[in-house]
Amino acid sequence: MAGPDMDMVEIVINGKNISVKAGRPLLETCLSNGIYIPNLCHVEGMTSPPASCRLCFIEVEGIPAPVPSCVTTVEPGMVVSTDTAAVRKLQRTALKLLLSVHDIDCRNCPVNRKCPLQQIARFLKIGLKSAPFETRLKKDLLDDRHPFFNYYPNRCVLCGRCVYLCHRKNGYPKISFAGRGFGAFIRIDLPLPDDAVSCHECRECATSCPVAALRLK
Amino acid sequence: MVYGLTPEEKEKLERFKTKLSTFEKNRKNLIPILQSAQQEIAYLPGQALELAAGHLDIPISEVYGVATFYNQFRFIPPGKYPIKICLGTACHIKSSDIILENFERKLGIKEGQTTEDRQFSVERVACVGCCALAPVALVGDALYGKMSPSKVEGIFTRIQVEKEMSLRVHSENESNQ
Ligand code: SF4
Ligand code: SF4
Ligand code: FES
Ligand code: FES
Numbered sequence: 001m002a003g004p005d006m007d008m009v010e011i012v013i014n015g016k017n018i019s020v021k022a023g024r025p026l027l028e029t030c031l032s033n034g035i036y037i038p039n040l041c042h043v044e045g046m047t048s049p050p051a052s053c054r055l056c057f058i059e060v061e062g063i064p065a066p067v068p069s070c071v072t073t074v075e076p077g078m079v080v081s082t083d084t085a086a087v088r089k090l091q092r093t094a095l096k097l098l099l100s101v102h103d104i105d106c107r108n109c110p111v112n113r114k115c116p117l118q119q120i121a122r123f124l125k126i127g128l129k130s131a132p133f134e135t136r137l138k139k140d141l142l143d144d145r146h147p148f149f150n151y152y153p154n155r156c157v158l159c160g161r162c163v164y165l166c167h168r169k170n171g172y173p174k175i176s177f178a179g180r181g182f183g184a185f186i187r188i189d190l191p192l193p194d195d196a197v198s199c200h201e202c203r204e205c206a207t208s209c210p211v212a213a214l215r216l217k
Numbered sequence: 218m219v220y221g222l223t224p225e226e227k228e229k230l231e232r233f234k235t236k237l238s239t240f241e242k243n244r245k246n247l248i249p250i251l252q253s254a255q256q257e258i259a260y261l262p263g264q265a266l267e268l269a270a271g272h273l274d275i276p277i278s279e280v281y282g283v284a285t286f287y288n289q290f291r292f293i294p295p296g297k298y299p300i301k302i303c304l305g306t307a308c309h310i311k312s313s314d315i316i317l318e319n320f321e322r323k324l325g326i327k328e329g330q331t332t333e334d335r336q337f338s339v340e341r342v343a344c345v346g347c348c349a350l351a352p353v354a355l356v357g358d359a360l361y362g363k364m365s366p367s368k369v370e371g372i373f374t375r376i377q378v379e380k381e382m383s384l385r386v387h388s389e390n391e392s393n394q
Contacts, residue, residue, distance in 0.1 A: 176278035178285040187285070189278050 009076035014083065020074050025049065027056050027069040030082060037082050038091055038120040040098075040210060041159040042070040043168075050160050054094040055120065057087045066090055092124050100130035101182065102211070103137055103154035111212040117157070136182050146188050148199050149206055149214055153185045156213035162186060162205035169204045186214070220294050220331070226258055233257045233265060237272050244273050251284055260291045296331045296338035298376060301355040305344030313352035317341060319369045320354070 007022045013035055020029045028044060030037050040053040049070040057066040061079035066087050081087070099117065106112045106128070121128050143151040160177070163186070167173040178187040191199060206214045222230065233254050240246045240253075247269065254265040261284060270277040284290045302308075302317040317328060320339050324332055331338040345353055350362025356372060 172276045173278050174276065176276075176282040178281050180286050187278065187281050189276075189281075 009074065011074060011076070011078040011080060013080045022074050022076065024074050025070050026058060026060075026072045026074060026078075026080060029074055030058075030069065030080075035082055036123065037069055038095070038123060039070060040116060040120075040157065041161065043161055043164055043208075046070075046164065050164075053098065053157070053159055055091055055098075057090045057094075058082045059084050059087055088124065091120075092126050095120055095124060095126065096130045096133050098157045099128060100133040101136050101154075102130075102157055103152075104128050104130075109155070109212055110215065111210075115212075116210045138183070138185070140185075143188075144217075146190060146199070148203070148217055149188060150217055151186060151188065152213050152215070155211050156186055156209075157211055158184055158186070159210065161208045161210065162214055165204045165208045166202070169202060174199065175205055188214075220262075220335070222262060222264065223335075226262070226294075229258045230262070230264055230268075234268060237268060240272065242273055244275055247273060247275070247280065247283055248287075251280075251290060255290060260294045262292075262294075293329065293331050293338070294335060297336050298356055299338050299340065301340050301342045301345070302328075303343070303345050303351070303353040303355075304341045305348065305351075307344070307348035307351040308353055311352040313354075313364070315366065316352050316354060316364045316369065319366045323369060323373065 008019050009022045010017055010019055012018075013030060013033070018033055020033070025042075027037055027039055027042055031039075037058065038055040040055055041051070042049050042053075042056065051068045051071045054068065056069045058069040058072070059066050059081045060072065066084075069082075095117070102117070106115070106118065109115070112118075118128065138153045140153050143153070158177070163173055163175055163177060166175045174189045176187055177184055179185055188199075188205070203216060206216045209215075236253055236257065237250065240250050250269045250272070251261060251266075254269065255261055258265060266280045266284060267277060270280045273280075285292075300320055302313055302320060304313050304317065317339070321327055324337050324339060326332055326337075326339060328339050328341050342355075345355060345360070347353060347360065347362065350360075352364045354361045354364050354372070356376070361368065361372060
């Protein structure tokens with residue numbers, strides 16, 4: 001097959017030579033070659049990833065500091081490391097920061113044992129705690145105004161997957177970030193009678209939420 | 218709490234609708250449009266946001282995203298008597314958080330909310346410029362300095378008396394006609 005997209009190039013990942021597609025994000029490249037990199041906010045095929053969770057750091061020879069692999073694309077001859085001390089340090093800090101605004105109550109959580117936060121913590125060999133960062137939870141525990149969904153602000157890690165996937169599937173978002181800083185949350189539009197898109201049939205947002213912050217009723 | 222539109226606000230919303238048509242349909246006008254709505258209606262009810270979204274042909278969720286980002290926009294109607302408690306540095310040191318709590322408890326609402334009868338709203342502000350009088354509270358345009366918990370009750374009595382007086386003047390005027 002022709003086309004620049006299909007160009008295969010040689011790169012080195014963790015000391016191994018592999019032949020991969022040029023131009024593809026390194027995160028996707030590594031994952032599909034069986035090399036795990038923690039990640040939360042990336043969705044396969046995104047054209048401009050938000051790189052907001054800061055979990056997917058890697059080191060690339062010639063670049064002085066670690067870079068997020070979801071926004072770094074494959075170039076011929078790259079030498080990549082996914083498991084350096086600097087990378088792990090950043091990833092542990094990123095996870096702790098996410099946990100500092102997350103209500104860690106696994107026993108009562110529907111995704112207990114299937115949860116990416118738990119998996120990433122295990123992978124990084126740290127506990128599910130935000131220390132030394134202080135925990136900052138929101139006052140509102142539940143938004144249940146929508147007929148089909150419940151939203152739990154203190155579970156939400158603001159990864160943005162729901163917003164992105166709703167937009168991608170329906171051509172416009174019916175859900176968005178609202179507020180800012182520690183007050184930021186996800187807001188779902190209540191359905192209008194003349195809505196072209198029916199949440200009832202879509203449900204993309206709730207099925208894409210990694211941490212049970214958006215749940216079907 | 219959901220606040221329906223009062224008849225007066227419905228009129229204001231209509232006025233905003235007319236104003237809206239003078240804005241070019243360009244998404245860069247979103248913030249000026251929201252400002253104009255708030256200027257007209259004193260807050261941003263859901264209907265105003267829907268009108269803005271419709272006019273610019275952008276998703277409502279995006280309008281909410283932008284509007285909630287800025288502190289200048291409010292989504293709850295201000296009370297007839299808007300109460301503002303200063304939590305600036307000087308007032309904070311003089312324990313104005315206790316004054317805030319006193320108002321909240323007295324009215325049964327939290328900071329940022331409005332009582333159901335729309336008479337009072339409570340808000341925190343940062344330095345109103347008269348730190349020497351700390352802690353400071355504002356009720357509408359009236360400033361109360363050197364606030365203490367015991368003065369909170371006095372403010373409500375005063376508002377009640379003023380209300381009754383203006384009612385009396387009103388009915389006297391009517392009976393004179
Ligand atoms: S989302 Fe994961 S880390 Fe959070 S409470 Fe649920 S299981 Fe625990
Ligand atoms: S609701 Fe879930 S998918 Fe959406 S931003 Fe929060 S954590 Fe991510
Ligand atoms: S996956 Fe790269 S920053 Fe979140
Ligand atoms: S800090 Fe309250 S008036 Fe200045």
